[in-house]
Amino acid sequence: MSAKPRIRLPDSVTIGEIIEIKTLMAHPMETGARRNADGTLVPRLLLHTFEAKFQGKEVFRAALHTGTAANPFISFFMKVPGPGEFEFIWIEDGGGRTIERKTLKTT
Amino acid sequence: MTNRRNLIMGLSAMAAWTRCAGTAEAQGLPPPDLQSVVKTLVGDATPIGGRISLDLPDIAENGNTVPYSVRVESPMSDGDYVKAVHLLAPENPHPRISSFFFTPQSAKASISSRMRLAQSQEVVVYAEMSNGAIYTSKRSVKVTIGGCGG
Numbered sequence: 001m002s003a004k005p006r007i008r009l010p011d012s013v014t015i016g017e018i019i020e021i022k023t024l025m026a027h028p029m030e031t032g033a034r035r036n037a038d039g040t041l042v043p044r045l046l047l048h049t050f051e052a053k054f055q056g057k058e059v060f061r062a063a064l065h066t067g068t069a070a071n072p073f074i075s076f077f078m079k080v081p082g083p084g085e086f087e088f089i090w091i092e093d094g095g096g097r098t099i100e101r102k103t104l105k106t107t
Numbered sequence: 108m109t110n111r112r113n114l115i116m117g118l119s120a121m122a123a124w125t126r127c128a129g130t131a132e133a134q135g136l137p138p139p140d141l142q143s144v145v146k147t148l149v150g151d152a153t154p155i156g157g158r159i160s161l162d163l164p165d166i167a168e169n170g171n172t173v174p175y176s177v178r179v180e181s182p183m184s185d186g187d188y189v190k191a192v193h194l195l196a197p198e199n200p201h202p203r204i205s206s207f208f209f210t211p212q213s214a215k216a217s218i219s220s221r222m223r224l225a226q227s228q229e230v231v232v233y234a235e236m237s238n239g240a241i242y243t244s245k246r247s248v249k250v251t252i253g254g255c256g257g
Contacts, residue, residue, distance in 0.1 A: 018214045031223075033200055059212050062220075067196045067204030069172040069221035069254070076207070079214035 003027065005100050007088060012107050013080050021052065022075040025090050025098070031066040049091040050074055054104075055084040082106060141197050148193045148206070149233050154243035161232050161246045167224060171254030176219040179234045179242065183209070189216035191235040198228035223254040 003026035010019050025047060032044025050062040050072070060076045086102045158180045167173040181189045188211045194204040204222045216234070224230070227249045234242040 031201070054212070057212075059210055061208040062218075063206040063208075065203035065205060066201045067194070067199050067223050069223050073219070073221050075176075075219040077213055077215040077217055079212055081212065 003098070005088065005090065005098060007086075007100060007102055009086070009102060009104060013104065015080055015082055015106050017080050018077055019080060020075055020077055021086075022073070023050070023052075023088060024071065024073045025050075026071050027090075027092070029064070029066075029068055029070045029072065033066075045093050047072060047090050047092050049089070051087075051089040051091075052076070052078075053087040053089070054078065054081070056087070080104065080106060141195070141202055144195065144202055145233070149235060149241045152239065152241040154233060154241040156243065158242045159232055159234050159244040161230065161244050163230060163246050163248050166249045166251065168251045169254065170224040170226070170250040170252060172221045173224050173248065173250075173254075174219070174221050175230070176217070177207075177232055179216040181216050181236070183211055183214050183216060185211045186237070188213075188237045189234055190237050192216065192218065193233045193235070194222065195231045195233075196222065196224055196228060197231060199223065199225045204230075224248060224250045225253045226250055 006024040008022040013019055027047050028045065029047065030042050030045040032041065034042045036042055046066065047064055050064065051058060052060040059078050062074055064072055083106045084104055086104060088100045088102070090098045160178045162176045164173065177192055177194070179189045179192060181187065183189065189209050191206055191208050193206045195202045196204050205220060207218050209216050229245045229247045231245045232243065236242070
């Protein structure tokens with residue numbers, strides 16, 4: 001997995017505000033049931049887990065299965081406890097990980 | 108003109124469906140037992156209605172990517188929050204779509220994402236509360252061209 005995820009956070013937030021976090025990760029989300037043009041099965045390759053941590057603590061997590069569309073888009077919410085660092089983690093079948101960090105500044 | 112378009116759309120939807128159904132079989136996978144999947148997710152609790160709003164298009168032109176959002180009413184306090192939301196597509200070759208796990212810091216048990224639907228069906232959602240209560244809701248979606256929803 002070399003794709004760079006896209007993450008959208010509000011530019012400026014205040015402590016106690018509830019913010020929406022939008023994430024998009026490029027990935028085929030192969031179900032293992034699809035066939036190539038030559039008829040061979042494409043092996044299953046899913047991102048099976050997405051995790052969002054803030055200051056090292058899990059805020060939100062998703063388990064993704066075959067019914068999740070390719071290039072998984074996930075949007076969720078968090079109440080801002082203060083300024084800090086987000087860590088977003090995507091885990092692929094086979095254990096490959098993509099980790100993206102983003103700093104959240106408060107005013 | 109309209110007839111011809113309908114016919115073409117109907118044929119391609121049928122082709123997509125046949126392809127999906129065929130591949131699950133060809134792989135020798137057991138037919139997914141929906142009841143056991145539900146039991147794994149929510150245990151023996153009896154689900155009740157209410158609290159959940161599931162937003163999905165009535166008609167999805169492309170089953171490969173169907174946008175949706177789920178919102179569960181909850182105070183999201185330390186003692187009373189939504190622990191998890193599970194989504195199922197019973198008519199897909201494999202019924203599980205995604206599960207989402209919240210914390211009180213989530214503040215809103217609300218998510219948006221995109222699902223795959225192999226054919227027209229009723230999408231089912233379960234919400235698991237911190238006190239163990241299970242809520243459920245469903246919504247039917249008509250799929251014009253099926254995605255191989257795994």
